[in-house]
Amino acid sequence: MKRIGAFLKSFFLVDMVRGLAVTLRHYFSRKVTVPYPEKVQEPAPRFRGLPRLHRDETGEPLCIACKLCQKSCGTNCFDIEGRKAEGAKLMRPVKFDWKLERCSFCGFCVEVCPTSAIRFSPEFRLTGVRREGLLFHLDDMYLQGEALQEHLCGGCRRQG
């Protein structure tokens, strides 16, 4: 009896029709594609985008050039030099070279920073057109948004 059933199912192409029904249902379903670049999906709050330096409310840089990030980085992205100005309480960085091309976005620098100076940002558009665009000096480390894109691919023939 079961064999006759199996034969009939095979003869009437039941398995094929089931497959066709699945694709037809998907044909009419709502598509989850986000039309980039017209619409850009916001990354999650904890997203590990480009690491950026930050300033506090008064505009003073938070970085105290303790070089803990340099020590913890597994891929040698950092090259930091600090100096304590006369009469100042804290060290400040005078040189802060950071290489994007070496970063593995592991997050050790962010985790280890005692002042939360370096933090991940939601920047995920990280293409550059020149080597120099991937090297960030002290002032470049604060760039975000359009200014960051300008640094990364400034001078590019096709903007955006």
Added chain:
Amino acid sequence: MTPFVADVLIPVGKIVAVILYPMVMVVVMIWLERRVVALMQGRLGPNRVGFQGVLQPVADAVKLFFKEDIIQRQADRLLFNISPLLVMASSLLAFCFVPLGEPIRIGTYTLTLWIAESPVGLLIVLGLSSISVFGVIFGGWASNSKYPLMGALRSVVQVLSYEIPTGLTVLTVAFLARSMDLVEIVRRQESSGVWYGFLMPVSFIVFWISAVAETNRAPFDLPEAESELVAGYHTEYSGMKFAYFYMAEYAHMVLVSSLVVILFFGGWLPPFPGVRALDFLDVVPGFVWYLVKIMFFLYLYVWMRATFPRYRFDSLIRLVWKWLIPLAFVNFLVVALVRYLR
């Protein structure tokens, strides 16, 4: 209607139409395939070039047009150049015999919607569409490379094997219609009131499966599948010649869909032609019904491609020789018996 118009302009116009019609359908198919497959897979497909991507085929054509035309040093030039033309020509020639509707009366002149009508039109169409086999073999051999040759041989074996159930099933239709003239077949379906696809569903299914296999489409597209080792007879072709093979495949699909519609689904007839109450449907010209039905089958082609895995070559051949041909034979005998008993 001067003799010049009737004897020269109108035939030339029909020839242009016969070349344009499959070409336009090919352009539509390129877009349809990419869009429909994409939507079935949960993505959007081409939607940048033109509204909803309708200019994508134009973009593809322009791109292929500008590609470099590469021919290997040892390739057989004549055969290499001829094979795309052969494959394309076989489909286009067959379209000469495919009717698109009942003759239209314009004043005193009857405009026939076909280039030629023959009492054995069915046979001629099938024969002409088989010429593509030559193009495939020439292309594979002339490429002077073992993978295209193997792909071409496989493709030829596949097409030739699947010709047999095709022939047997169209014979059943010819039996019922008592004629091999394509126009007669449609007229018989009108007078009998039921389309042959519903009278003989087995014939239709066997014909459809064989047709899909003959056009080298999924799930029978191993000879030209991208993810397999052997990349098919058109590997070594680039630029416009490749575009020709590509378009010829779609033109063949349109031809086969037209055949299916004419033989099994009443051609240009509206649904339920015998029922008087639905005569209001006659307002829509036959050509539109024809197009709607052809579009359904083209859509079915794409639907099948998006759904099914690929048959391996030996399973493919085993399928036709062990299952489809005996089934087609049995079906033929049953139809013959039923006709004899009537």
Added chain:
Amino acid sequence: MAFNEIELNMGPQHPSTHGVLRLKLAVDNEVVVRVEPVLGYLHRGMEKLWESLTYVQVVPLTDRLDYLASLSNNLAYVLTVEKLAGIEVPRRARYIRIVLAELQRLASHLAWAGFMANDIGAMSVLLYGFEAREEILDLFEAYCGARLTVHGIRIGGVVQDLDAALVSRIRTVLSRIPKRLADIRALLDENRIWKERTVGIGPITAADAIDLGLTGPALRASGVAWDMRKDVPYSSYDEIDFEVPLGRNGDCYDRYLVRLEEICQSIRIVGQALDGLPEGEHMAKVPRALRIPPAEAYHAIEAPKGVLGFTIRSNGTDKPERVKMRSPSFVNLQSLEHMCVGCLFPDVVGILGSLDIVLGEIDK
């Protein structure tokens, strides 16, 4: 090379070799006679590189081994370091590790299903599998910020705690997966073409599988009931109730069915782990500079692809002396020849797909 054999090359650039794998095939009239994989196209010198990094700095690099299941690599390495250093992981962290590892197994198997089906021709399954996988990757992004190279399991615990919002989000995602799985099953399970391409293709007996060192779902499809989570439990897996699906014939179809069933079991495991999530810390107190006295340890886990093990030898400093990785795909690739001999060469692609290899962990 016998007279009638053709040598074919499935080169490093090929749409179906799951990475840069080169297969030298010797084919006799369509029947495969010999298969020789040529490896090394993705070799990055990981094991040597790790000798110059501290134990903590190695963890993000282990993500890049099996890049489709990065948390499993993290887990295997981290467990070995903890065994070496004698670090005790809090119970809550162990449960969160179970959740993360099983979610990663789900993601890996969904990607595998897509790739195997795509190689055999059913293109839509690739997209359906990836659509389901996207939701899991979004979960990882919400959890610790990265989708692919997750780096979420650290030495001593996990990087973040699971709060209630995340737990409910995980449950929502899990509830949607069975429906997508049903779609894939409806398209493939009973499909005659799929069965024609996978039933009886590439069989391997249980004895041969054990001899060749095959592990993971491929081994279980041959009927051998070996799963590290059950037989050598780690990270509190012994407190979770689940089944290990077994196959019978060891062909491609059984390997396919076993992995689909593992997806269902993974959903069950995550549900149980979330239900029974104990209170506590998500990270043990690990010294900032981890120095481990000279010792050697080996620990293996059940990664989605098979048994993934690390041997680490320490020398008293904060950098390991030597790290050796036993990657499942590398050992599983050995059995490719055994499975392929005697089949037709379109089947090589199907068998390779059913083995589920990733070149990242083969070449390291």
